[in-house]
Amino acid sequence: MIDLARCDVVFLSFDEPNADAHFEDIRTAVPRVQRVHGVKGFDAAHRRVGAVATSEHVIVIDADNVLLDPDFLSSCFDVAPRDLGRVFSFSARNVINGLRYGNGGLKIWPRTTLLTLQTHENAANELGAIDFCWTVPYYQVTRPVTEADVVGSDYQAFRAGFREGVKLNLADGQTAYAAYPDLPRAEALTLHIGPSNMERLKVWCTIGADVERGDWAIFGARLGCVMTALEGFDIEKVSDYGWTDYFWKDRIAPKYADSNVRAAKSRDLLAQINGDLGLDLTEMDAEASQRFKSTFRSQRAYGAMRIN
Structure with missing residues (x-):
């Protein structure tokens, strides 16, 4: 068992327009929460x-998240001993399209893993430069504990979709054309x-017209998909x-601020x-x-993820 009431809770923010409001909401519900803000690089x-944490396990909440169940952070989380060294990635419910998966969701990290990371800008290999899940041992948990509110600005919404x-388009940190160049x-x-x-x-590329931004x-x-699958985009x-x-600022906002121009390009x-x-x-x-979101039940991943 991991006693979540004894775990440090850290709110991680960078430039999210709704970060301050989300932090105050979480601090009201969970007064022990700490904040790390503005550190460049994942x-x-x-x-x-x-x-900044001192507990053996650390609960990390991204700034674009809203807690659905604050009481969860004072409960106990049942973990098999063999999995105690993994990062537990909980699902987040996305406000745009209703998807529920690990993207942006609350995570429980072993503190030793946080202190010894070699990913993204400090990656030891190409896989680690793209995302944590390709080199850090993850365990997917289907339960949605937070809602991912990524529509605080035009830029935030675009960036969420683009990423x-x-x-x-990736599996094992590779694009499809890199894995299967002859197909x-x-x-x-x-x-x-x-x-x-x-x-x-498919859902990211079609669902969300009912939500502002x-x-x-x-x-x-759609742009991220085309650039990656068809144009050789440098995925790092x-x-x-x-x-x-x-x-x-240079390519998107000046050209596609007009909704009609953006819709035509889309x-x-x-x-x-x-x-x-x-x-x-x-x-x-x-x-x-x-209508889609009212009836859709997505496929859900659960359990330990294989890493390379």
């Missing part, structure tokens, strides 16, 4: 979390990412917020995804998005 920020549009792109993608990631990719997230997901850039900030991206990747996606308006 690896450096998580190492800082390990440095998932890129990352959902057609559509066949390679289906074979490479499997049904769960394919389902999530949801169109920015959909646009971002997706974990570099400095590059993403530049990309937004339709072009959808046609490209359908034509070149065979995803067979359909434009979903606000009513269709609401």
Whole structure:
């Protein structure tokens, strides 16, 4: 058992527009929460979390998260002894499209793992430069403990969609065309990412028109998918917020601020995804998005993740 009431709770923020409000909500519910803010780099920020914490296990909550069940942080979490060295990644419910999976969700880290990370900007290998889950031993927990509120600004919504549009093209830290260079792109993608990631990719690229700024997230997901699957995008850039900030300010915001221009480009991206990747996606308006979310039950991953 991990006694969560005895674990340090750390709120991790960088530039999220809703970070302060979310922190105050969590601090009201969980007064012991600490905050690490503005540390550049995913690896450096998580190492800082390990440095400020003192408990054997540390609960980390990303700044774009809202707690659904604060009482969870004072409960006990039953863990098999063989898994005590893993990071427990809980599902987050995404406000845009209703997906529930580990993206952005609350995590319970062994403090020793936080202190010895070598990922992202400090990666020991190419896999670690993209995401934690390829080199850190993760254990997926389906229970949603938080809601991922990533629509605090146009940029936040776009960035959330773009990152998932890129990352959902990957398996074992590789793109489909790198894993299967001799196959057609559509066949390679289906074979490479499997049904769960394919389902999530399709939802990110179509659902959310009923949410303010949801169109920015959909646009971002489509663009990230096209750039990764079809244009040879350097996938390590997706974990570099400095590059993403530049990309937004230099390439995206000036050109696509107008909703009509953005919608036209988004339709072009959808046609490209359908034509070149065979995803067979359909434009979903606000009513269709609401109806989809009211009935959709996504595939869920549970248990220890294999790492390379």
